[in-house]
Amino acid sequence: MAVGRFYLSVLALSSLGSMCILFTIYWMWNWHGGFAWDGSIHMFNYHPVLMVAGMVVVYGAASLVYRLPQSWVGPKLPWKITHASLHLMTFILTVLGLVAVFRYHNDNHIANLYSLHSWLGITTVVIFACQWFLGFAVFLLPWASMWLRSLLKPVHVFFGASILSLAIASVISGINEKLFFSLKNATKPYSSLPGEAVFANSTGMLVVVFWLLVLYILQASSWKRPEVGITTEGQLLLQLGPGSQPFLVTYMPVTLRQPNEPW
Numbered sequence: 001m002a003v004g005r006f007y008l009s010v011l012a013l014s015s016l017g018s019m020c021i022l023f024t025i026y027w028m029w030n031w032h033g034g035f036a037w038d039g040s041i042h043m044f045n046y047h048p049v050l051m052v053a054g055m056v057v058v059y060g061a062a063s064l065v066y067r068l069p070q071s072w073v074g075p076k077l078p079w080k081i082t083h084a085s086l087h088l089m090t091f092i093l094t095v096l097g098l099v100a101v102f103r104y105h106n107d108n109h110i111a112n113l114y115s116l117h118s119w120l121g122i123t124t125v126v127i128f129a130c131q132w133f134l135g136f137a138v139f140l141l142p143w144a145s146m147w148l149r150s151l152l153k154p155v156h157v158f159f160g161a162s163i164l165s166l167a168i169a170s171v172i173s174g175i176n177e178k179l180f181f182s183l184k185n186a187t188k189p190y191s192s193l194p195g196e197a198v199f200a201n202s203t204g205m206l207v208v209v210f211w212l213l214v215l216y217i218l219q220a221s222s223w224k225r226p227e228v229g230i231t232t233e234g235q236l237l238l239q240l241g242p243g244s245q246p247f248l249v250t251y252m253p254v255t256l257r258q259p260n261e262p263w
């Protein structure tokens with residue numbers, strides 16, 4: 001039952017993430033003329049799409065790698081590589097999104113980094129970059145001791161959730177800022193809720209629901225990877241079934257005897 005709820009949540013999350021990206025693409029295409037990599041406003045239109053795809057959807061997927069039951073058995077290294085690779089994809093999409101907005105601003109003599117949205121966004125990206133490089137150096141490369149990893153793991157987990165929250169705040173403020181700019185001289189002002197405003201606000205709400213579902217999956221104790229040592233009551237224990245297929249069972253508190261985790 002717990003496994004079924006987990007995969008149902010993952011399916012809902014995948015659908016929400018796809019909708020967030022598709023809604024943002026449709027917003028930029030239908031109301032703002034589509035996309036071009038030429039320094040025009042059409043180049044700016046890549047910015048919201050790439051930031052939502054990278055810092056929200058792909059980043060959210062990367063955060064949930066260790067919640068997959070398949071990651072609970074066997075060597076952890078392949079899952080670390082998957083986790084790091086998804087974050088690298090996030091970083092690449094984010095850099096492209098920043099290039100799009102900075103080039104558009106520079107080519108059209110518009111000031112950079114003057115709004116709260118831009119301050120929040122660039123802060124999120126800087127923290128994310130530091131988090132990724134630190135995680136790669138400490139948790140993926142084999143030089144770090146278990147003591148150092150244990151010391152930094154709570155910090156890594158805290159900033160992982162915090163970065164996603166900051167990204168959501170950046171996206172919501174960015175949607176609002178874009179609407180104020182695009183509708184300030186329109187026939188129907190923002191306050192009258194024209195079609196663009198309704199659609200963009202709905203996109204923002206989808207992003208918020210996506211974020212809440214990611215946080216729910218991250219916080220559910222029964223879906224966390226069991227730690228070496230004494231487990232907590234009520235968590236689910238992954239065991240190997242017939243044919244070495246993993247399955248989940250509930251259990252009474254026990255002490256797990258496991259070898260040292262491979263790097």
